[in-house]
Amino acid sequence: MKTLELAVIPGDGIGKEVVPEALRVLDAIADIHGGLKFNYTHYPWSSEYYIEHGTMMPENGLELIKGSDAIFLGAVGDPNLVPDHISLGELLLRIRREFEQVINVRPAKQLRGMVSPLSNPKNFDILIVRENSEGEYSSSGGRVHNGIDEIVVQNAVFTKRGVSRVMEYGFEIAGKRNGHLTSATKSNGIAHSMPFWDEVFKEMAASYPAIKTRSEHIDALSAFFVTRPETLDVVVASNLFGDILSDLGAAIMGSIGIAPAANINLNGKYPSMFEPVHGSAPDIYGKGIANPIGQIWTAKMMLDHLGEPEMGEILLEAIERTLESGVKTGDIGGSSTTQEVTDAIIAAMKEQT
Amino acid sequence: MKTLELAVIPGDGIGKEVVPEALRVLDAIADIHGGLKFNYTHYPWSSEYYIEHGTMMPENGLELIKGSDAIFLGAVGDPNLVPDHISLGELLLRIRREFEQVINVRPAKQLRGMVSPLSNPKNFDILIVRENSEGEYSSSGGRVHNGIDEIVVQNAVFTKRGVSRVMEYGFEIAGKRNGHLTSATKSNGIAHSMPFWDEVFKEMAASYPAIKTRSEHIDALSAFFVTRPETLDVVVASNLFGDILSDLGAAIMGSIGIAPAANINLNGKYPSMFEPVHGSAPDIYGKGIANPIGQIWTAKMMLDHLGEPEMGEILLEAIERTLESGVKTGDIGGSSTTQEVTDAIIAAMKEQT
Numbered sequence: 001m002k003t004l005e006l007a008v009i010p011g012d013g014i015g016k017e018v019v020p021e022a023l024r025v026l027d028a029i030a031d032i033h034g035g036l037k038f039n040y041t042h043y044p045w046s047s048e049y050y051i052e053h054g055t056m057m058p059e060n061g062l063e064l065i066k067g068s069d070a071i072f073l074g075a076v077g078d079p080n081l082v083p084d085h086i087s088l089g090e091l092l093l094r095i096r097r098e099f100e101q102v103i104n105v106r107p108a109k110q111l112r113g114m115v116s117p118l119s120n121p122k123n124f125d126i127l128i129v130r131e132n133s134e135g136e137y138s139s140s141g142g143r144v145h146n147g148i149d150e151i152v153v154q155n156a157v158f159t160k161r162g163v164s165r166v167m168e169y170g171f172e173i174a175g176k177r178n179g180h181l182t183s184a185t186k187s188n189g190i191a192h193s194m195p196f197w198d199e200v201f202k203e204m205a206a207s208y209p210a211i212k213t214r215s216e217h218i219d220a221l222s223a224f225f226v227t228r229p230e231t232l233d234v235v236v237a238s239n240l241f242g243d244i245l246s247d248l249g250a251a252i253m254g255s256i257g258i259a260p261a262a263n264i265n266l267n268g269k270y271p272s273m274f275e276p277v278h279g280s281a282p283d284i285y286g287k288g289i290a291n292p293i294g295q296i297w298t299a300k301m302m303l304d305h306l307g308e309p310e311m312g313e314i315l316l317e318a319i320e321r322t323l324e325s326g327v328k329t330g331d332i333g334g335s336s337t338t339q340e341v342t343d344a345i346i347a348a349m350k351e352q353t
Numbered sequence: 354m355k356t357l358e359l360a361v362i363p364g365d366g367i368g369k370e371v372v373p374e375a376l377r378v379l380d381a382i383a384d385i386h387g388g389l390k391f392n393y394t395h396y397p398w399s400s401e402y403y404i405e406h407g408t409m410m411p412e413n414g415l416e417l418i419k420g421s422d423a424i425f426l427g428a429v430g431d432p433n434l435v436p437d438h439i440s441l442g443e444l445l446l447r448i449r450r451e452f453e454q455v456i457n458v459r460p461a462k463q464l465r466g467m468v469s470p471l472s473n474p475k476n477f478d479i480l481i482v483r484e485n486s487e488g489e490y491s492s493s494g495g496r497v498h499n500g501i502d503e504i505v506v507q508n509a510v511f512t513k514r515g516v517s518r519v520m521e522y523g524f525e526i527a528g529k530r531n532g533h534l535t536s537a538t539k540s541n542g543i544a545h546s547m548p549f550w551d552e553v554f555k556e557m558a559a560s561y562p563a564i565k566t567r568s569e570h571i572d573a574l575s576a577f578f579v580t581r582p583e584t585l586d587v588v589v590a591s592n593l594f595g596d597i598l599s600d601l602g603a604a605i606m607g608s609i610g611i612a613p614a615a616n617i618n619l620n621g622k623y624p625s626m627f628e629p630v631h632g633s634a635p636d637i638y639g640k641g642i643a644n645p646i647g648q649i650w651t652a653k654m655m656l657d658h659l660g661e662p663e664m665g666e667i668l669l670e671a672i673e674r675t676l677e678s679g680v681k682t683g684d685i686g687g688s689s690t691t692q693e694v695t696d697a698i699i700a701a702m703k704e705q706t
């Protein structure tokens with residue numbers, strides 16, 4: 001029996017609704033597999049937890065989850081309770097940083113049964129590989145002067161190590177897909193970081209002669225997500241550019257409610273973390289209408305990562321069959337509840353086996 | 354007779370094809386108006402000029418055009434001849450900087466007769482007001498160490514003055530439109546500049562109680578351009594975010610080939626510059642198939658700026674009638690030539706008067 005220890009953090013808002021649903025799916029996967037078991041340890045870290053304890057997690061929080069095989073997270077943040085820079089900074093972004101989850105991977109793929117806002121989406125299948133530890137997201141910087149003379153400097157910090165490892169990841173994964181890697185740049189406007197980014201990309205491309213490469217400025221590339229997403233395969237991007245592109249990817253898929261993400265630790269010292277792209281949507285929390293597919297597709301990415309890609313495939317196929325059958329939540333044009341969608345996905349998995 | 358002095362810089366590639374067409378349109382406008390005259394002075398500054406002279410413009414270039422009422426520019430850049438950072442840096446970006454064109458304005462509006470890649474574009478009408486002088490586009494920064502230890506720092510510099518004036522422009526223009534202003538931020542990820550941006554926005558909103566305001570993170574906002582563009586009116590954004598959003602705006606309009614832009618000088622010391630969003634497209638240059646509408650709509654923005662909004666309206670109406678009639682270049686699904694489209698626009702203007 002292969003037993004996987006999962007640290008489960010539902011977080012805020014609809015995170016608390018969709019995570020239990022995804023765990024039901026994982027239990028069904030374990031059943032189907034036969035030789036697989038998930039042990040869940042739940043952590044109630046959230047904005048409510050902050051209200052009660054004054055911190056987003058206990059002092060030894062990271063210690064507690066460090067030994068798990070993966071972290072399965074719902075959504076963090078509820079600006080009505082706690083400012084975002086605290087809730088996100090002390091929980092989501094802290095785990096990403098301290099557990100050296102240096103890469104964020106997000107697929108944008110046209111699923112069967114989804115209606116894209118694009119009139120002719122042509123079966124796109126993009127994988128966004130985002131740098132997740134440095135770049136534009138940096139606490140370096142500060143202010144001088146006051147009033148109308150105030151000046152704020154924000155530093156973006158790019159390291160050869162950081163840029164190389166995300167690009168290497170991009171080249172490797174492009175090799176396992178369609179062999180095509182696009183780099184998101186803005187070296188025609190941003191003077192230091194982006195020419196460096198281009199240099200590293202060019203240098204590395206030389207050692208991957210089988211990969212077709214392309215560099216596009218972030219403005220043009222954002223437009224391509226709308227006008228010709230089918231021409232993209234793997235896209236490697238800085239922290240900020242990857243953030244923007246992955247929301248665009250979610251948009252062209254038809255809803256941010258279905259988009260999954262993985263925060264990958266590469267050095268094996270810490271667990272990776274799996275969390276959907278959507279936020280906690282406090283406005284719809286508690287109504288049973290949240291789309292569970294983002295969290296469930298995220299579980300599929302976790303299965304792939306934990307060495308169970310066949311199970312991941314069964315799960316994605318079940319998601320597509322469910323969408324095709326019309327069992328959908330309101331955000332994607334259906335009228336089913338969160339639980340009904342999950343039930344349909346579980347049934348569609350069983351059908352395949 | 355009102356005589357307007359225009360400095361005309363066709364630049365590279367299709368700039369050389371579409372600028373003369375837009376001048377034909379301006380001449381027709383002068384005819385229709387009766388009391389208006391345009392004097393054109395042509396400057397051949399371009400990548401070819403660089404090959405010949407080693408600079409993108411003569412030493413006294415800025416002096417030469419400084420006294421004009423406006424600069425009318427085609428497109429700059431041809432990476433096969435001159436690296437972008439030189440061609441753009443020494444011509445386009447230099448004029449923007451030295452002539453203190455601190456604001457870049459770009460509409461994204463669904464025109465009659467255009468086919469959006471969105472299946473249900475719902476008549477969006479957005480105006481992007483982009484900071485054009487500071488922020489993420491900065492030459493401040495540098496490198497330390499070598500090889501795998503190399504570290505690159507890129508500074509973004511935001512000033513109270515710069516941020517206030519672009520926001521003020523946004524609030525004022527929102528007041529003349531639908532009274533709705535959205536600020537593009539990323540204060541949940543970027544620690545110094547974006548919280549500052551939010552502060553200034555909030556502060557200024559207090560003195561514009563009639564304007565409905567909204568702040569959206571750039572990732573979510575990019576997605577809204579795809580999923581619900583009709584909910585946006587004026588969007589105020591930093592240099593980089595405005596750059597990205599305006600290409601997205603062009604994408605949802607149906608082609609970057611029709612998108613116009615204005616680089617606005619606010620202090621009256623220098624002329625403003627009008628240039629379409631598209632680049633020089635050297636691959637299609639010389640074939641007579643370039644879409645002239647970007648340049649012609651840009652002429653409309655120039656007319657508005659030069660105190661001739663009625664002429665601007667006639668021109669935009671003529672563009673829409675031409676699109677509706679199906680006289681279009683290949684990039685937007687037609688088979689007409691650059692000149693045929695211009696002819697049709699001129700005819701449609703005359704029809705109205």
Ligand SMILES: CC(C)[C@H](C(=O)O)[C@@H](O)C(=O)O
Pocket residue numbers: 188189219441596630
């Ligand atoms: C060419 C480039 C520097 C420029 C910019 O980003 O400002 C262009 O993309 C634009 O938007 O006008």
Ligand SMILES: CC(C)[C@H](C(=O)O)[C@@H](O)C(=O)O
Pocket residue numbers: 088243277541542572
């Ligand atoms: C909440 C925010 C800091 C976060 C990010 O930009 O990383 C989110 O947008 C995401 O993409 O996971």
